[in-house]
Amino acid sequence: MLELDEYKLELQKFRTPLEEVRESLDVEGKQKRIAELDKAMAEPGFWDDVEKSGQIMKEIKGLKGTIESYDQIKQDFEDLETMIEMAQEENDEELIAETGEMLSSFTKRFEDFRIETLLSGEFDSNDCTVKINAGTGGTEACDWTSMVYRMYTRWAERHGFEVTLLDLLDGDEAGIKTVTFQISGYHAYGYMKSEHGVHRLVRISPFNANGKRQTSFCAVEVLPVIDDAIEIEVADDDIRIDTYRASGAGGQHINKTSSAIRITHIPTGIVVQCQNERSQHQNKDQAMKMLKSKLYLLKEQENAEKMSGIKGEAFENGFGSHIRSYFLQPYTLVKDSRTGCETGDAYKVLDGGIDAFINAYLVWMAADKDK
Numbered sequence: 001m002l003e004l005d006e007y008k009l010e011l012q013k014f015r016t017p018l019e020e021v022r023e024s025l026d027v028e029g030k031q032k033r034i035a036e037l038d039k040a041m042a043e044p045g046f047w048d049d050v051e052k053s054g055q056i057m058k059e060i061k062g063l064k065g066t067i068e069s070y071d072q073i074k075q076d077f078e079d080l081e082t083m084i085e086m087a088q089e090e091n092d093e094e095l096i097a098e099t100g101e102m103l104s105s106f107t108k109r110f111e112d113f114r115i116e117t118l119l120s121g122e123f124d125s126n127d128c129t130v131k132i133n134a135g136t137g138g139t140e141a142c143d144w145t146s147m148v149y150r151m152y153t154r155w156a157e158r159h160g161f162e163v164t165l166l167d168l169l170d171g172d173e174a175g176i177k178t179v180t181f182q183i184s185g186y187h188a189y190g191y192m193k194s195e196h197g198v199h200r201l202v203r204i205s206p207f208n209a210n211g212k213r214q215t216s217f218c219a220v221e222v223l224p225v226i227d228d229a230i231e232i233e234v235a236d237d238d239i240r241i242d243t244y245r246a247s248g249a250g251g252q253h254i255n256k257t258s259s260a261i262r263i264t265h266i267p268t269g270i271v272v273q274c275q276n277e278r279s280q281h282q283n284k285d286q287a288m289k290m291l292k293s294k295l296y297l298l299k300e301q302e303n304a305e306k307m308s309g310i311k312g313e314a315f316e317n318g319f320g321s322h323i324r325s326y327f328l329q330p331y332t333l334v335k336d337s338r339t340g341c342e343t344g345d346a347y348k349v350l351d352g353g354i355d356a357f358i359n360a361y362l363v364w365m366a367a368d369k370d371k
Contacts, residue, residue, distance in 0.1 A: 003096060007103050008084050014077060014110060024117050025070060030063045037063075055227065062125055062186035066116075073113050076106050116187070118362040123224035124190030129290055130222050131180045134171065135198065137216030140208075142171030144201045144216040147350060149179050152195070154352030161185035166274045166286060167260075174207070180273070180290075182225065189224040194361035195354075196222040197323030204329045213329055217322065223293050232292040232299070239291075240264045241284070246275035263287045270294050324357065326350070339364045 037060050040046065047053050080102055087095045119125070132148055134141040156163045167180040183192060198219050205214040226232070243258040260275030261283040272290040274283040326346055327333040334349045334357075335342035341360035343349060349357075 115359045119190035126189045127184040127225040128189035133178045133219045135217035139173045141216040142175030145218040146175040166276045194358045200322040200325045202327045226293040
């Protein structure tokens with residue numbers, strides 16, 4: 001019975017945090033927003049604009065998902081209260097053990113849900129574009145870039161996000177020189193913003209006949225996909241559009257026509273490119289969206305400090321500027337230099353298990369804001 005008393009005390013610690021989470025989520029506000037969007041859906045011609053209707057449907061799905069998650073965690077709390085009372089009445093050892101397991105599971109789920117409530121930034125609910133560039137390290141760096149690309153695609157797939165390849169340039173001998181892709185799903189940017197920066201790999205190089213340890217780098221840039229409702233004007237005279245043959249997979253058509261697009265914004269020097277779509281027109285539309293996202297962030301930020309809060313600080317793709325290190329030899333370790341979060345299971349991380357690092361970053365950022 002003493003064990004059940006401890007369970008009861010432990011569970012009650014979550015009562016106040018549950019209420020705080022409800023307030024921070026603004027559940028009532030989300031319910032009102034859903035009602036507004038439902039009303040908009042009933043308007044004549046709603047489905048005529050496929051892109052706009054799709055964005056609204058996505059927002060509704062995200063809002064409802066958040067409310068449902070809160071309702072479920074609250075229901076789990078109440079179920080646990082009932083379970084503890086039943087176990088006290090029956091004094092059954094199996095029921096007591098089951099209660100302990102339920103409490104342990106609830107604690108983990110509540111912590112994951114609490115982390116999600118930290119995604120309250122202006123663009124956190126948006127899709128995101130991710131660009132990975134090979135840095136110092138030659139062929140080894142290109143191979144490292146391909147490993148990081150795989151890591152993110154594996155993570156995205158496990159979380160039910162959609163990954164769309166936008167541009168890819170293979171390395172001269174192996175791996176990838178640069179790759180740009182979009183991750184689509186509710187809070188995609190909110191989670192992936194933790195990955196912006198330089199990532200360092202230390203291992204025995206498979207490309208070195210002498211079997212020496214080598215350090216390689218790749219730079220990851222993460223940007224939110226800006227809603228089309230936000231007006232960003234780009235003058236024709238301010239951009240240069242170049243076409244070239246796509247280098248990725250896609251059959252005979254994609255490799256024989258100049259369907260790939262590169263857009264250079266002359267005043268800022270920003271360069272974006274896309275070769276994923278089959279038509280030049282579609283690639284241009286996608287590239288313009290990326291350009292407008294970057295220009296919007298530049299326009300909205302009045303100083304470098306604000307910019308670092310959304311886009312991340314500028315970084316050199318080499319020694320002394322990494323945010324996370326991945327060691328594969330002589331021991332396995334992944335450590336984030338910002339949060340201190342680390343794990344010895346490096347291969348699990350490289351297989352997409354980056355949630356601990358994302359969560360640690362969100363908590364670290366929230367604590368920094370509260371200072």
